[in-house]
Structures are given as structure tokens and as C-alpha cells.
Amino acid sequence: MAEPVASGGPELLVExxxxxxxxxxVAALTRxxxxxxxxxxxxxxxxxLECALEAWKFQMPDNPTAWLTKVARNRALDVVRRGAIERRxxxxxxxxxxxxxxxxxxxxxxxxxxSTAENxxxxxxxxxxxxxxxxxxxxxxxxWLCGFASSEIAxxxxxxxxxxxxxxxxxxxxxxxxxxxxxxxxxxxxxPRLGAVLRALYLLFNEGYHGSHPSMPTRxxxxxxxxxxCALMTEKSDSATPQAHALMAMMCFHFARVAGxxxxxxxxxxxxxxxxxxxxxxxxxxxxxxxxxxxxxPELSALHLEAAIACQHCLAPSLSATDWDAxxxxxxxxxxxxxxxxxxxxxxxxxxxxxxxxxxxxxxxELEQEAVLARYPFYWAACGEIxxxxxxxxxxxxxxxxxxxxxxxxxxxxxxxxxxxxxxIN
Amino acid sequence: MAKFVYVFRGGAVLxxxxxxxxxxxHLKLWGAWMGELAKQGHxxxxxxxxxxxxxxxxKNKVVTDGPYAELKDLITGHLAIEAASxxxxxxxxxxxxxxxxxxxxEVRPVLEN
Numbered sequence: 001m002a003e004p005v006a007s008g009g010p011e012l013l014v015e016x017x018x019x020x021x022x023x024x025x026v027a028a029l030t031r032x033x034x035x036x037x038x039x040x041x042x043x044x045x046x047x048x049l050e051c052a053l054e055a056w057k058f059q060m061p062d063n064p065t066a067w068l069t070k071v072a073r074n075r076a077l078d079v080v081r082r083g084a085i086e087r088r089x090x091x092x093x094x095x096x097x098x099x100x101x102x103x104x105x106x107x108x109x110x111x112x113x114x115s116t117a118e119n120x121x122x123x124x125x126x127x128x129x130x131x132x133x134x135x136x137x138x139x140x141x142x143x144w145l146c147g148f149a150s151s152e153i154a155x156x157x158x159x160x161x162x163x164x165x166x167x168x169x170x171x172x173x174x175x176x177x178x179x180x181x182x183x184x185x186x187x188x189x190x191x192p193r194l195g196a197v198l199r200a201l202y203l204l205f206n207e208g209y210h211g212s213h214p215s216m217p218t219r220x221x222x223x224x225x226x227x228x229x230c231a232l233m234t235e236k237s238d239s240a241t242p243q244a245h246a247l248m249a250m251m252c253f254h255f256a257r258v259a260g261x262x263x264x265x266x267x268x269x270x271x272x273x274x275x276x277x278x279x280x281x282x283x284x285x286x287x288x289x290x291x292x293x294x295x296x297x298p299e300l301s302a303l304h305l306e307a308a309i310a311c312q313h314c315l316a317p318s319l320s321a322t323d324w325d326a327x328x329x330x331x332x333x334x335x336x337x338x339x340x341x342x343x344x345x346x347x348x349x350x351x352x353x354x355x356x357x358x359x360x361x362x363x364x365x366e367l368e369q370e371a372v373l374a375r376y377p378f379y380w381a382a383c384g385e386i387x388x389x390x391x392x393x394x395x396x397x398x399x400x401x402x403x404x405x406x407x408x409x410x411x412x413x414x415x416x417x418x419x420x421x422x423x424x425i426n
Numbered sequence: 427m428a429k430f431v432y433v434f435r436g437g438a439v440l441x442x443x444x445x446x447x448x449x450x451x452h453l454k455l456w457g458a459w460m461g462e463l464a465k466q467g468h469x470x471x472x473x474x475x476x477x478x479x480x481x482x483x484x485k486n487k488v489v490t491d492g493p494y495a496e497l498k499d500l501i502t503g504h505l506a507i508e509a510a511s512x513x514x515x516x517x518x519x520x521x522x523x524x525x526x527x528x529x530x531x532e533v534r535p536v537l538e539n
Contacts, residue, residue, distance in 0.1 A: 013457060018450035046443065053438055053449045054502060057456035058472035149445030 013056075016221075017064060018049055022147030025072050027119035028110045030144075032076065032097065034090035035126055035175035038144070044079060048072045069111050076107050091179035118184050120145055121232045121239065125182040128196035129174045137200040138207070139167040146225045156219060157207065185238055194239055198247050198303070201226045205251050209258075218258055227251050234290065245294035246303035252287030253310035256280040268415035270385075272319045284314045305334040324354035341370040349382045357390035377406040381416055388423060397423040427508040429536035430515040432522075434505070436498040437529030439477060455523035463507060463518065472505035498528065506536070 022045055029041035048071040052064070061067040080089065080097050089097050096106040109115060127140040135157075142148045142156070150168065154161040182193065208222025230248045233239040260274035291307055309330045316322035331347035345367055352360035364383050373379040384399035400420035407413035438444065438452055463470040477500065481490050502524075509515040512535055519531040 013450065013454060016447075016450075018446035018453075022446040049446060049449050050439070050442075050444070053453050054477065055474050056453055058460060058470075058474055058503060058505065060457070147446040149447070152445060152447060 013060060013064070016147075018052075019147035021065065021068050022049060023120065023145045024113075024116050025068065025111070026144050026147075027123040028115065029072065029076055030090075030123060031119050031181050032090055032093050032107060032110050033079075034088070034093075034180055035178040037087070037089065038172065038175055040079060042144075044072060044075045047075060065113065069113075073107055073111055076111070077104060080107070088179075090181065093180075117232050117235065119181075120229070121236060122181040122184050124197050124229060124232065125184070125193050126175070126178065127171065128193060128200055129171075130192065130196060132170060132174055134196075134199055134203055136167040136170055137196065138204050139164055140171040141200060141204065141229065142225070143168060143171075145229060156222060184236065194233070194241055194244070197233065198230075198243055201230050202247060202303075204229075205254075209254055218261065220258065223251070223255050223258070227255065234293075240293070242294045242297045242299065243301050243303050245290045246301060246307045249287045249290035249294055250303060250307035250310050252283050252290060253307065253314045256283035256287065256314060262411065265414070266411050267418065268411055270415070270419065271313070276318070279314065287311065287314065300333070302334055302337045305330050305337070309334070319353075322353070324350055328354050341367055341373050342376075345373060345379060345382050349385060352386040352389045357386055360386045361390060375406055377403045377408065377412060377416065379403075380406065381419070384416075384419060384423075393423045396420075427510060428512075428515075429538065430507050430509055430512070431534045431536055432505045432507065432515075432519055433501060433532040433534065434503045434522075434524055435501055435530045435532070436527070437502050437524040438527045439500065439502055440497050440529070441527045452523060452526065455526070459522055462521070468507045468509055468518065470505055470507050472503060475501065475503055477502070498530075502529065 025045045025048065026038075026041050029044055030038055033041050048068050051071055052068055055061075055067075056064070080103060083089075084098065088094070093106060093110075096102040110119065123145055124141060127144065128137045132140070139153055139157075142153045143150070148156070150161050150164045154164045157164070205223055205226035208219040208224075208226065227248070230244065230251060233241075233244040234248050257274070257279050259278045259280065260276065261269060263269050287307070288311070291311060294304055294307065309327055312323055312327050312330070328347070328350050331343065331350055335343050335347055344363065348360045348363040348367070351357075351363070361383075364379075364386055367373055367379070380399045380403035384396045384403060387393075387396035387399055397420045400416050400423065404413050404416035404420065407416055438449070444452070460470055460472075478492055480492075482488070483490065507515065507518070509518060512533065515533050515535075519533050522531055524531060
């Protein structure tokens with residue numbers, strides 16, 4: 001007899017469930033099978049997800065995560081039993097997987113939800129191999145921790161699927177040399193692996209927040225993934241370094257303002273016109289808590305300074321009531337640590353807001369020599385802003401128009417054109 | 427209202443290597459289709475079937491394991507619904523997401539005494 005379709009409707013299908021389950025299960029199985037058997041772990045997970053689609057199309061199970069875990073467990077037990085002789089599994093689990101006395105319990109423990117955070121942290125530390133470029137590390141994180149396909153990663157980074165597949169191939173080759181996932185216990189805050197993970201997450205967040213995608217000015221999902229993964233670090237005492245908290249604080253402060261950045265037409269709003277009432281106060285609070293916890297140890301890192309700058313913007317009641325002098329001091333310190341032209345440009349802009357547009361203009365003009373800035377639309381937009389603050393309307397308009405011709409997305413272009421036009425009206 | 431049975435063959439099972447998001451998006455379409463059938467009072471009642479099993483055939487009742495058909499002919503589920511006519515049942519079936527992956531739906535009226 002056919003069963004009536006019960007209450008298990010699509011509302012149980014939470015956003016990104018398949019993607020997140022994929023990341024969770026790949027890490028759990030790679031822990032057991034070893035990074036050299038990553039493909040095997042991926043196959044088991046793919047099969048479980050395909051099974052779920054068939055099984056769930058008429059009715060969702062009450063607990064989708066438990067359902068998937070059970071299917072993955074059974075497949076994993078099969079794989080281990082069948083491969084017992086010819087396959088070498090993870091070095092740190094070889095004996096537990098070899099004996100029927102411990103096999104099932106070991107597989108179940110690794111797949112348990114309670115192990116997820118540790119599995120994913122270990123996976124993340126493993127994927128950030130020092131011989132791989134940061135772009136490659138981010139690609140591997142998106143693939144194996146966030147469950148994105150090559151085509152989806154390529155779309156996010158505006159590059160070809162072939163480029164992404166090459167990076168994945170490099171990753172697979174590096175992982176093949178490893179017998180087990182990196183341990184979650186680290187060598188203290190100085191452990192270079194922690195720095196590598198933080199840099200990769202920083203890059204991931206920035207790609208989402210300031211990215212160059214033509215139709216999606218902010219890819220919220222990339223920001224959310226960076227924050228979710230960073231939380232794995234800040235929630236575990238061993239990896240919760242001051243820098244990890246500083247990065248988390250910075251991401252909270254930026255992401256809290258995401259709702260105000262774009263108007264109803266998808267056009268960027270300058271800070272002066274953003275509605276501060278829509279900023280996410282709870283997230284700002286969370287940022288403050290992380291910033292508090294980042295204030296330990298001897299080092300004032302670039303991440304600390306970036307978090308502090310973003311914090312100043314979040315706490316200011318309006319553009320004019322912003323403590324520009326304090327932000328300028330932070331930029332000076334940031335420039336000491338990282339003398340990049342982009343930081344110099346931001347500092348010049350802050351100097352103009354702090355009341356010295358003449359010196360700011362000198363600095364900005366000097367930066368035109370920098371190859372990375374000449375075709376950077378925000379260079380011209382910043383020059384426009386500084387000219388406007390110095391009351392040079394014509395120059396300001398010309399700079400905004402130049403920025404518009406270099407814009408990377410319609411949202412950027414519309415924002416610059418709007419600002420150019422504003423110089424004429426007033 | 428007359429009763430009908432939909433027999434589903436093939437579909438997403440044909441498409442190996444769909445991304446996690448792709449699988450979830452497809453499942454969402456099924457949820458929406460089923461939800462619409464229920465909302466419009468067609469009383470959908472389905473049964474999920476595993477894709478493996480056995481077939482028993484012939485006078486000698488020979489039992490064979492595993493899939494018995496090419497994937498495109500593999501039965502991937504069946505669903506009982508109520509509809510005013512075969513035409514209505516057919517039109518409802520045409521909205522099923524199975525066609526995105528080249529599956530088929532057979533619509534069969536249920537014989538009633």
C-alpha cells in the first residue's frame with residue numbers, strides 16, 4: 001500500500017544542507033581513509049547525496065543529517081571491509097579500522113556530529129599546505145569544506161573551470177603524500193599553519209565582500225563560509241589565537257554593514273549615504289567580543305589593525321561623527337606593517353576626511369605611479385572623493401568618470417556615475 | 427475524482443556527479459511539485475523504492491539481482507494521485523521535475539469496481 005505523504009515537507013530542507021553535509025562528511029571520512037584516499041571519501045559522499053535525492057523526493061526524513069550519516073556509515077564500513085587488504089587507510093586509524101572489534105565504533109565516532117568541528121579544522125589545516133598558493137588553498141577549502149563544485153568555484157572567482165580543476169589537481173597531488181589529516185593540536189600561536197589558514201579565510205572573505213563579480217557585488221555566501229570556518233578556529237582553544245579572533249572581529253564588523261552597502265537598484269552607496277539603522281547590531285556586538293579576546297599576547301598584527309578600523313566605522317553614529325584621527329593613527333600603524341599602495345590610498349582618503357585634503361591629495365597623486373593602482377577603479381574614486389572634500393568639483397567629477405570607465409561591475413559603474421553627476425548638481 | 431498511478435522511470439539517477447547544490451536544487455523542485463499536488467487536493471501518496479532489488483522471471487522463477495533495466499527505464503518510484511480526468515493527470519505529470527534529467531512518467535488510470 002502506498003503511504004500517505006506525511007508532514008516531512010521541503011521546509012526540512014534547510015538552505016545549503018547538501019553542501020554543508022558534503023563538507024562535513026568528506027572531512028569525517030578523509031580523517032579515517034587518509035588524505036591520500038580523498039577521492040574515495042568523495043565517492044562515498046556523492047553516492048550518499050544521490051541516494052538522498054532519490055529517497056527524499058516524495059518525503060523528507062525527520063532528521064536529514066542522521067539519515068545521511070547512516071548511509072555514509074554503511075558505505076564506509078563496506079569500503080573499509082572490502083579494502084582491508086590492498087588499501088592503506090589513515091595512519092592514525094589503521095589499527096582501529098583493521099579490527100572488527102573497533103571498526104564500527106571508530107567509523108561512527110568520526111561521523112558523529114560532535115566530531116564535525118574537529119574534523120573540519122583538521123581538514124582545513126591539511127588543505128593549507130605551504131607549497132600551495134593561497135588561491136589554491138582557498139579553492140580546496142571551497143571544494144572540500146564547503147561542498148562547492150568546480151563550476152561553482154569558477155563562477156565565484158570569474159575564472160575558467162579548467163583553472164579550478166588544475167588547482168584541485170595540485171591539491172590532490174599534495175594530499176597524496178600525506179598519511180593522515182594534520183593534528184588539531186597546534187604548535188601554539190606561532191604555528192605557521194594557523195597563519196596560512198587565516199590568510200586563506202581572509203582572502204575568501206574579501207573575495208565575497210569586495211569581489212569583482214559583474215552581477216553580484218557581494219557574494220554573501222563566500223563571506224558566510226569564511227566566518228563559519230573561522231569560528232571553527234576561534235571556538236577551539238588551541239587555534240583561538242589573538243589573530244584568529246582579530247580576523248573574526250574584522251569579518252563581523254564588515255559583514256554587519258553588508259545590508260546598507262547597496263541600494264534597491266543594486267548600486268553601491270557611499271558611506272555617507274548608508275542607512276546605519278540597518279547595520280546588524282548583534283553582529284557588531286559579536287565583533288566587539290572577538291576584538292576583546294584578540295587583545296592578548298605581544299603582537300599587534302595587521303589583522304588587529306584592520307579589525308580596529310572596521311570597528312571605528314561600526315561604532316560611529318554618522319560619517320561626520322567618525323573619529324577620523326583615530327582611524328588615521330591605525331592606518332599609519334597598518335602601513336608600517338604592510339606598505340602596500342592600497343593601504344596608502346586608503347590612508348590618504350582617511351586623511352582627507354580627518355581635515356587635511358591638501359596633503360591627502362599630494363599623497364594620492366604620488367600613488368598614480370603605482371602600476372597596481374592605475375587601473376584600479378577605487379583609486380580614481382578615492383581621488384574623486386578627496387577632490388570633492390577639497391572642493392575641487394571639476395577634478396572630482398573627472399576622477400569619478402575615470403573610475404566609472406574602469407568599473408568591474410554595473411553596480412560599481414552606476415555608483416561612480418552617480419557620484420560624478422552629484423558634483424555638477426551641487 | 428478518478429484515481430491514477432504515476433510510474434517514474436530514470437531521472438536524476440541518470441546524471442552522475444551532480445554538485446551538492448545541484449542535487450539540492452533538484453530536490454527542491456520535487457518538493458514544490460509534490461506540495462502543489464497536495465495543495466490542489468490531488469492527494470499524492472508515493473512510495474520510495476531502492477534502486478537495487480531482485481527480479482523473478484519465467485516458469486522456472488529464476489531470481490536475478492540488481493538493476494534489471496537500463497537506467498533510463500529503471501523504475502525510480504511511483505505515486506498515486508486523484509484527478510478529474512486522464513488529461514488533467516497528464517497535465518499535472520508534465521510539471522514533474524523528472525524531465526529535467528530525461529526521465530519519464532507513465533500515467534495509468536486505476537481500475538475501479
